[in-house]
Amino acid sequence: MLKDKLVFVTGGSRGIGEAIVDKLSCSGANVIFTYNSNQEKAEALCERIKARGNEVHCLKLDVTNIEEVTSTLESIYNQFGVPDVLVNNAGITRDKLMVQMSYTDWFEVINTNLNSIFHITKSVAYKMLLNEKAGSIINMSSVSGIVGTMGQTNYSAAKAGLIGFTRSLAKELGKYNIRVNAIAPGYIETDMIEDLKDKGRKEMVSRIPLKRIGRREEVADVVLFLASRMSSYVTGTTITIDGGLSS
Ligand SMILES: NC(=O)c1ccc[n+]([C@@H]2O[C@H](COP(=O)([O-])OP(=O)(O)OC[C@H]3O[C@@H](n4cnc5c(N)ncnc54)[C@H](OP(=O)(O)O)[C@@H]3O)[C@@H](O)[C@H]2O)c1
Incomplete structure (x- = not known):
């Protein structure tokens, strides 16, 4: 489905990103993915x-380091070309009630x-524009950006912002056949929700x-689906994957 397509995924070392890298490469894409701290896991995935x-x-x-972002992307363009698909997946949480939240917790999550x-x-x-390349940009938002979650004002603000960003950018890039969509997962089994205690998990x-x-x-x-031609008329939308939680 993605034969000969170049895909760039941020935060592919574990969790949802790892599954995305695995799935898209199984579909024939050449995948470049990033890690921040888990070099061993990233290299093991590469080997597999x-x-x-x-x-x-x-x-x-580190996606928060602008110089690193610029130099990494330049080396990708020079070595591999311009990606056909960009998956903005890397993300973190720093949960606290808002009145107890530090500036660091706020800015790290927003950054x-x-x-x-x-x-x-x-x-x-x-680069997609300059190369007259049709493309697909996929932003990993969250249900927390749609309904709000206690203890996640920083995360909800960032993920809601991402949905607005997606909608506006889809309008700007549609005429170049570059599609922009967001995904809003609910609770997905990864390290990110590991902290949920048994009782909280059952209730959830x-x-x-x-x-x-x-x-x-x-x-x-x-x-x-969003990366491939199966979604060729889909842009500016957010697909919720939450087992019905926000319905
Ligand atoms: N799990 C859920 O229930 C859930 C629900 C809704 C939305 N999401 C969203 O889905 C995405 C993936 O979440 P996940 O559950 O797979 O999280 P995860 O298991 O905690 O993995 C996070 C990924 O992001 C990378 N990362 C973190 N900070 C980074 C930075 N500064 N620069 C570059 N990479 C960085 C990590 O790299 P290293 O491992 O190398 O540090 C890792 O690959 C996130 O955007 C998250 O907000 C998750």
Whole structure:
């Protein structure tokens, strides 16, 4: 489905990003993905994918470091060309009630989950335009950006911002056949929700119409849809994957 397409995924070392890298490379894409701190996991993923005969590269990138973003993207353009698909996946949480939240908790989350997307997308979208390349940009938002979640004012603000960013950018880039969409997962089984205690988890699952936490592969399936021609008339939208939680 993505044969010979070049895909760039941020935060591919684990969790949802790892599943996305795996799924898109299985579909024939040449994938370049980044990690921040988990070099060993990233390299292990690379080895697994290469053993299947697919082309894959992993690079160290802190998405909050603008100089690193610029130099990493330049080296990608020079070495591999302009990506056909950009998946802005890297993200963090620093949960606290707002009155107890430090400035660091606020700015780290906004910088990682929102500001970094501006820097990366600005560069990649411009290159797509210059190269007259049809493209797909996929931003990983969250249900917390739609309904709000206690303890997540920083995260909700960033993820809601990402939905607005997606809508506006889709309007700017549509005439160049560059599609821009967001995904809003609910609770997905990764390190990010590891801290949920047994009781909180049971209570949370009871509120999900499908009565279970989502699998990261289920998010990757939707990324594949948005990356491929199957979604050729889909832009400016946010697809929720939450087992019905926000319905
Ligand atoms: N899990 C959920 O329930 C859920 C729900 C809604 C939305 N999401 C969103 O889905 C995305 C992936 O979440 P996840 O659950 O897979 O999280 P995760 O398991 O905690 O993985 C986070 C990924 O982001 C990378 N990352 C973190 N900070 C970074 C930075 N400064 N620069 C570059 N990469 C950085 C990590 O790299 P290293 O491992 O190398 O540090 C890792 O690959 C996030 O945007 C998250 O907000 C998740």
